[in-house]
Amino acid sequence: MTRHTNTARRDGRGRQALAGLSTLSILIVLIMGMAFGTGLYVQAGGGLTSGNIPATAPVTHGPMRGGSPVYPEQDIPLRFNHGQHLGLGLACARCHTKIGDSDKAADFNFPTGAVCDSCHGPQHPRPATEPANCGLCHTRLSAGRVTATLRAPKANLNFSHKKHLTAGANCQSCHGDMSKVRMATVLQLPSEASCLTCHDGVKASSRCATCHPSDTNGKLATRSFSDRVMPALVPRGKSSWGAAHDLAFVEDHRGIAKANPSLCAQCHDETFCTDCHAGAVRPMRIHAADYMTTHALDARASTQDCQSCHRMQTDCLACHQRLGMGGGPDSKFGVGSSLRFHPIGWEGPPDSPQSHAFAAQRNIATCASCHTEDSCLACHATTGAARPGLNVSPHGPGFAASMRCSALAARNHRVCLKCHEPGDPRNECL
Template sequence: MERQFRTALGIVVVSFVAAGIAWAATGRERSLAVYPAQHIPLRFDHKQHLAAGAECVTCHDAARASGSVKDRLLPGHEECESCHDIEAARKGEKTDPAASCHTCHPGFDPTVRMAPAKVDVPTANLRFNHKVHVDKKVQCATCHGAMTDVQLASRQQLPKMATCFECHDGTVASKACATCHPTQPASGRLQLTFPSGVLRPMQGNPLGLDHGPRYEFTHGNRASVDRQTCMSCHAESDCQSCHDALQKPLSVHPNDYLTLHPVQARQDSVRCSSCHRTQSFCAACHERTGVGMDADRSLRPRNVKVHPDYNTWVEVPGPQHHGIVASRDLQQCASCHREESCMSCHSARSERRQVNPHPDGFGAMCKRAASANDRACLKCHTETSLAEKGCR
């Protein structure tokens, strides 16, 4: 048992020991927001020590009782002196194994009264208890990998989330994000911003939530089936900041999108309406640019004709009459015309003209329709006119 603990616990530090030189290379694989960059200007060979009979607990015995990531688990001179006679080396005596300062501190000259380069291993932005894992007989190699071919350990030997999920599957151990990741006191959601970086799902994460390029185009399906996971990090206001259509994200709509959007709008109006409201956004914008019946006359283009001549479009019933066209694609009409445009002719309240928009025989069913929901009726009719038509 003791030997297993040692094999496992050495890996804990192994992962910390190597970081100084290798952090830039492994930063692509281990999030800086979780494991901040380390600087460990040491010369060390785990493979050599394990081959010589050293075990994990030989150098990292403190890990067995550690309950916090803030605990320092790297060995100091005290642990090294169990094998390396540092005091004899300081006196100039020959030692085996070597124990001079520059054995582990390359470039350090003890004759110059300066301290060796500082080892900097920042605290990981995680909640972790080594003791709990050791008590449950989790081997060090389970999380940190085998060290038999590792020299100076790096951030590459720190566990990734996929490794954690081998046990944290909701059955053996909790799979809630807050089990390991720090949370914000006020909201309970995960803390995303740290001095070392921003927490963001990376490529290959086990949840399939790679927030890489173009994720804004693909996140909708995942959010609809696993919203609770999204809510671990995001509030509803985060969604609304993009979906309220008040600001155009350049990643969604490229430059000069104004000249291109009609084509996409005709092909995929449902996608457009997931962010934009036709009446408050499309119609309003079209009016400001001179498109639409309610636009200022000075803004209307003089060389563009959208509809057929007035008689064909308004007066004479036929295949090009606006009523027929509207019944086929009302969404297209609504992109330029507001509801008030229709009511200017088709409402009982209109002072301009009152053209009945209902089909023949509608009077026989109007009472049933009004009793079911008269909100649509009252758009054009008063209570009095509904009663007069027998709809009350």
């Protein structure tokens, strides 16, 4: 008895689902049912019957309009059941006909009235002979007329359905299982967690500006261009690479900023950090306790950009000189003798494995952050009263006869006089 009762209920729901459909519409459902293997067929005298007729999908959420920095408030005064339509074998593109060519988040990808008419009969526009059936879908009516239309402002995202579909994504990849949803809301729009399953820096770019709008300097626009009243766009939840800006983040952000400074730099510039970490506000909070004894490891390995906060000529050099690591009147070639910044043998002999020439050729500006020209001239100047030095040539063999020598001398010959005395035969390119 129970089995027959359940079957009757399913049959009743199936007939109710097709109420109001034209003969052509039922044929469409039949053809698509055969294509998707649902086992649906039309019974003589009308009506849908099968052992696999879908029940009305349960409601997974209450009414929700949204209203966030990413998804603006929307108003959809319609009555719709995704689960029921999918259960009849309809593909997503059957109603969302423009998805395949949609290349912007601003594209209107909702089904149009004409698309609905292909199954539900002509209503947009409605012929004079066709009865009005607006209440089948529209929820706001007055005297039989629709009083409110769908309002869904574009998401504040850079998004292309076409690119995602071409890359192999499907509707479920971003919108989830729609077979258990009636009216879709912002809850069915992609969340950050779902996006990061592909945007991990390997499958797809992990840069925030790939999806989120940015301004002219490349920083993320943390507020909507069209609605300045909306809350600011800040990372929320566990999916934000561990950078959720909650109350604990004030104390924990130092480790995240050190491990992944490029993530912070997508929204913040250096002034945002120095507002707190410079001067008397929090002068030492950016580094761990006793960091002075271990900072050389980070400085050598370039794990962080010291120059973003510190000036090498004032902060680094002044401290190194006070500690005996800088140049002084009795220092050798401008390098302090009590504590060494460079390893033993750094200043020579030439072409040795520890030769400083490799570092100087790679980035002479780094050397100049501590050393003046006198440090270089102590070795590289021509021997003489005016240019005392060790007469160590920084040029390779055959430099005087090379095009490089001629080009440098023609551009600014005074640079050569830094080391060579006037009248020195080596001061002219041969």
